[in-house]
């Protein structure tokens with residue numbers, strides 16, 4: 001069997017980040033990517049939080065092919081014919097060192113693949129890995145088509161579906177209840193129109209989340225990111241919620257209906273849909289993180305369940321890049337020690353535990369459970385909008401005082417056993 | 430028998446979109462064209478029968494990653510690759526392309542057979558094969574759907590409208606091929622890995638003793654066709670609509686000529 005030092009399965013951000021670190025250190029590394037090229041199949045919304053990862057490969061992020069630094073964050077709670085949008089803006093969101101950028105994955109991943117190739121790694125697109133080869137419990141290589149290639153260590157970064165890793169017994173098979181379905185369209189709009197519609201300074205960007213009526217009360221929400229000359233508009237819905245629905249709604253219809261809503265329609269008016277895609281999103285949190293390393297292998301990125309949806313912040317890409325970085329560090333260490341067993345690779349898990357990756361996931365341990373509460377997606381968006389609507393309503397009747405209106409709304413919608421229970425459960429998130 | 434195959438890389442056409450009637454090629458990866466893959470496969474098949482060496486020759490044009498992309502040709506079975514990459518050749522016309530390729534073929538030296546696809550998947554001018562053959566003074570056969578070589582000659586078949594023509598030319602010769610000629614193999618991982626250690630050279634114009642070409646042709650406009658719709662709505666029963674529709678087509682001269 002032909003041998004290389006390290007095989008990486010999956011040329012997404014996790015795989016490429018690992019490859020970059022390894023190739024920079026002169027480790028012989030081969031990335032196998034199923035798609036026509038890296039990023040070809042990626043559906044990410046998306047926004048990359050760069051602050052957490054700036055310290056890894058600092059030279060790279062100077063050249064990051066980003067779309068717009070995000071200066072405005074918007075959250076829209078959609079009720080019954082009324083909605084409330086909260087805007088959060090800060091000079092420190094964009095500014096000299098922005099904390100996050102919108103990105104288009106086809107561009108980002110191809111760029112990173114190029115950087116990886118420049119460092120001397122081999123990135124092979126159109127190459128689906130069919131099997132992880134195992135011998136006496138140790139991962140010894142891969143099979144792709146008719147060819148078997150051996151490796152001292154295999155980094156499995158195959159994304160969310162875990163087809164290979166679950167078949168090889170490295171991770172549990174993904175379950176619907178721990179996943180959501182994501183749909184996304186890239187809609188082209190001239191940059192000036194984008195800046196007008198989202199009140200942006202030239203070059204700056206906005207991110208907008210929607211919750212409530214847009215998912216028909218199911219867990220999830222809508223998202224909108226402004227790119228240079230397009231917007232990424234999409235929706236994420238819990239797979240279990242979707243499956244339980246009996247009214248014949250197909251999940252993809254939600255996005256079509258979302259675009260027709262009176263709040264959304266003017267935002268996308270005149271836009272041309274350039275791309276449509278769908279993908280599953282891990283939502284299980286830290287409880288779904290498998291064993292991160294074993295004899296001859298490491299798992300990284302979505303395969304390792306490193307993804308965090310905390311309602312208004314969605315993270316996965318920064319975790320993918322960070323886990324790739326730490327995977328490369330661990331493999332370098334293992335190479336030095338000549339030990340690619342679970343013990344030799346153990347520094348990987350330790351680094352992740354000491355970093356923001358597993359710390360943030362640990363902090364957010366209660367979030368997946370919290371999000372199972374349907375009132376988040378039904379009652380609250382409606383109640384907030386109803387309360388504010390009443391305050392802003394003047395009709396032919398004599399008006400109650402401001403305080404009285406607010407009090408009435410609060411008492412009706414926010415002061416009962418269920419909401420008190422919800423408030424209590426919030427202390428964990 | 431030593432064979433040189435001219436291989437062009439094109440923006441992946443499936444990824445190209447049209448915006449304001451122009452092709453958007455930003456962030457679109459390049460790929461070796463399908464017809465060039467047929468030519469490569471033909472070369473590999475001929476080598477299997479007659480021995481010799483297959484060299485893939487690629488003019489990078491605006492593809493800055495051509496030297497990377499051409500490795501697919503090596504994985505498909507070419508023994509060596511030569512890429513000509515020079516900023517002065519970012520958007521050459523067919524005359525310049527042919528001049529550069531001809532000079533490169535001369536520099537490569539041993540070449541009994543020169544193969545091309547019948548045209549490139551993007552611009553499809555179908556000129557380059559014939560021009561290079563002319564510049565090198567080689568006999569040429571266009572649009573071959575079968576190529577065999579024996580006894581110092583190449584024998585090709587090509588489909589004419591109502592017959593199959595068989596042509597023979599003494600080697601060295603130039604041949605362009607059509608897609609029916611074969612089914613290019615998709616290289617496996619082992620072939621891709623082996624390709625890594627095959628020789629690959631990158632030459633600039635100066636390496637060929639050439640200067641920047643003076644374009645003799647200028648692209649004035651290259652826009653997707655725009656069609657005005659007539660926006661006629663037919664009303665009435667289905668039968669009435671159909672009648673009115675057919676009448677309109679006759680009036681337009683589309684039907685019943």
Ligand SMILES: Cc1cc2nc3c(=O)[nH]c(=O)nc-3n(C[C@H](O)[C@H](O)[C@H](O)COP(=O)(O)OP(=O)(O)OC[C@H]3O[C@@H](n4cnc5c(N)ncnc54)[C@H](O)[C@@H]3O)c2cc1C
Nearest residue numbers: 010012013014034045046047129159182301302316317320
């Ligand atoms: C709708 C949606 C919106 C999102 N929004 C955001 C966001 O705004 N911000 C954020 O940070 N994250 C976001 N995420 C999450 C983010 O996309 C992922 O966490 C991240 O892409 C994970 O990177 P990865 O490298 O682990 O996996 P991927 O990027 O999925 O890469 C896996 C790669 O492996 C390849 N592969 C799979 N199987 C094989 C095989 N057998 N052989 C060879 N190759 C294989 C795939 O083709 C793919 O290229 C979003 C996700 C979705 C679905």
